[in-house]
Structure formats: structure tokens, C-alpha cells
Amino acid sequence: MTQPLVPTGRRPANDGPKAAARNREALIAAAREIFASQGLYAPLSSIARRAGVGQGVLYRHFPDRDSVAIAVLEENVRQVEEAAAAEGALLADVLGVLTWHLTDSAAFLGLLHSNGAAGHAATLAHARVLSARVEAALRRTLPARHRLGGGDDLMIAVGMVSGATSGPARESRERRAAAAWRLLGVEVGPVRPFGGRHPTAERG
Known part of the structure; x- marks a missing residue:
């Protein structure tokens, strides 16, 4: 889905801690859905994909x-x-x-x-x-x-x-x-x- 454009100076892509907090929240929501539908041992890569982030981002927040x-x-x-x-x-x-x-x-x-x-x-x-x-x-x-x-x-x-x-x-x-x-x-x-x-x- 195409993201709406935002004015220059207010882009969220590089806003550091805010982006990290959003990523963590998205990962928790994705984990809830994946675990509920596929079980505990579903691939962690599925959680990262559902959250829309790379697997490296997942491991930065959750090491295991x-x-x-x-x-x-x-x-x-x-x-x-x-x-x-x-x-x-x-x-x-x-x-x-x-x-x-x-x-x-x-x-x-x-x-x-x-x-x-x-x-x-x-x-x-x-x-x-x-x-x-x-x-x-x-x-x-x-x-x-x-x-x-x-x-x-x-x-x-x-x-x-x-x-x-x-x-x-x-x-x-x-x-x-x-x-x-x-x-x-x-x-x-x-x-x-x-x-x-x-x-x-x-x-x-």
C-alpha cells in the first residue's frame, strides 16, 4: 500500500527512537497474530515480514x-x-x-x-x-x-x-x-x- 506523502522536515523515516518504538510495537502485534494462527514455532521471519521490517530489526528488539x-x-x-x-x-x-x-x-x-x-x-x-x-x-x-x-x-x-x-x-x-x-x-x-x-x- 502506498504511504501518503508528508511535507519535507516531517518525514518519519529517520526519527530514531520514534521509529524504533513503532517497529517494536509492530513486531509485538505481528507476533500476536502469527503465534495465534501458526503456533509458537512459526518462523520468526514470518513475524518480521508481517511487521514490515527486516529480520535484523526483529533481532535488535528480541534476541530470541x-x-x-x-x-x-x-x-x-x-x-x-x-x-x-x-x-x-x-x-x-x-x-x-x-x-x-x-x-x-x-x-x-x-x-x-x-x-x-x-x-x-x-x-x-x-x-x-x-x-x-x-x-x-x-x-x-x-x-x-x-x-x-x-x-x-x-x-x-x-x-x-x-x-x-x-x-x-x-x-x-x-x-x-x-x-x-x-x-x-x-x-x-x-x-x-x-x-x-x-x-x-x-x-x-
Whole structure:
């Protein structure tokens, strides 16, 4: 697609840190799409192509596959935190955002678990930090005497739902996640990214 012309002196091509930030954002968005559709072990070159940058740019931002996955997971957590901090936020709505990201990230969440088993302590430690941030965000909207309010019940339930989100198609992963929450007796709001609409709604 042809890029619109911009006046001389305002071209974005050589604006240093701004270009680097745009490239990183594009790479994270591309990684989310590629991992969701092709799985964790899709070629990293596919991510670079989807982002519209060279593979060297990808490696300058993300030296390995783990670092790409963690960057996407960090963005997931940030959205969950923003959903929990929104005015009038309800637990069901925040769980809907969390469920969106669980199903979107199902292709590579397993990497973090397998890395821990294989002795990749740094990656596992990072995953634990992100998990703690998710728990803190959820507890911000957890009603008193909620069925998941005791002990570790909240994050055990999240882990159970995450474990249920298997399958090659996003639609099947969402159905399985919804079934898991239903079996746990937990109400979940619309499954969609924070501030966005479900993609199927755009096609309806």
C-alpha cells in the first residue's frame, strides 16, 4: 500500500527512537497474530515480514523466541491491568479481557511452563512476575465473599481455564475457555481485548 506523502522536515523515516518504538510495537502485534494462527514455532521471519521490517530489526528488539513471547505476554498483562483500573470495572468484564488473552496466547503459554521445567529460570521468574500482576489486577475487582476469594483459588481457576484453551482454531479455544468458566460457576463478561471489539463482531 502506498504511504501518503508528508511535507519535507516531517518525514518519519529517520526519527530514531520514534521509529524504533513503532517497529517494536509492530513486531509485538505481528507476533500476536502469527503465534495465534501458526503456533509458537512459526518462523520468526514470518513475524518480521508481517511487521514490515527486516529480520535484523526483529533481532535488535528480541534476541530470541522467548523474548518475543514475553513481550506479547507483557502486553496482555498491561491490558488486563488497564481493564481492572477502568472506572466502574467489574470482575466479569476483567475476566472477559483476561480470557481473550488466554485464548490468544494459548499457542505459546506452554513455552513458559516448559522453559521452567527445562531450567530456564529467568523466563520462569518473569512469568511469575506477570502472573502476580494479573492476580493483583483481578483482586482489585473481586467482590467480597466471591467463590474464588479464598486462598489461591483465584489463580488456580485462571490456570485451569488456561489449561483448557487447547485447539488449533481460536473459536474452539474460546468455547473451551467459556465452558471451563461455566463449570467453575464463574460469570465472565464479553471476551474481547480491552477497549476493542471481538473480531467476529466486525464481520457480522
